[in-house]
Amino acid sequence: MHEMSIVEALLDAIQRESRAYPAATVRSARVRVGQLRLIVPETMQFCFAAATRDTPLAGCRLELEVVQSTTPDLRTRKGGYIEADPVTLKTSKRGVFAAGDIVTGAATVILAMGAGRTAAKAIDEYLRTGAW
Numbered sequence: 001m002h003e004m005s006i007v008e009a010l011l012d013a014i015q016r017e018s019r020a021y022p023a024a025t026v027r028s029a030r031v032r033v034g035q036l037r038l039i040v041p042e043t044m045q046f047c048f049a050a051a052t053r054d055t056p057l058a059g060c061r062l063e064l065e066v067v068q069s070t071t072p073d074l075r076t077r078k079g080g081y082i083e084a085d086p087v088t089l090k091t092s093k094r095g096v097f098a099a100g101d102i103v104t105g106a107a108t109v110i111l112a113m114g115a116g117r118t119a120a121k122a123i124d125e126y127l128r129t130g131a132w
Contacts, residue, residue: 028061
């Protein structure tokens with residue numbers, strides 16, 4: 001559930017910003033997320049409510065806006081997963097590689113780590129040679 005780590009980072013940012021206005025009350029937080037982030041809005045809302053309970057941010061509303069595409073030329077397939085070459089993990093956008101759950105859907109950590117290693121090798125070659 002990566003939503004909780006996203007919420008924690010969001011709360012850090014809210015608290016950092018609210019220090020500039022100590023008398024202000026934060027009533028809502030508006031966040032835009034890309035469709036490809038595979039965030040479950042209901043889970044994000046639950047995590048936000050749980051993380052703010054019994055804090056100065058208790059009662060703060062989380063407003064999520066899911067953006068359909070932040071990279072129009074990045075090809076995806078059904079379910080919002082990124083299309084990537086199975087060998088090099090190159091995507092349809094030059095210089096962008098994808099690996100792990102965003103390509104395959106939910107899988108094991110071991111498979112995601114292996115795909116990350118494969119992508120790292122391809123990225124290294126791309127950075128050294130510039131060949132796409």
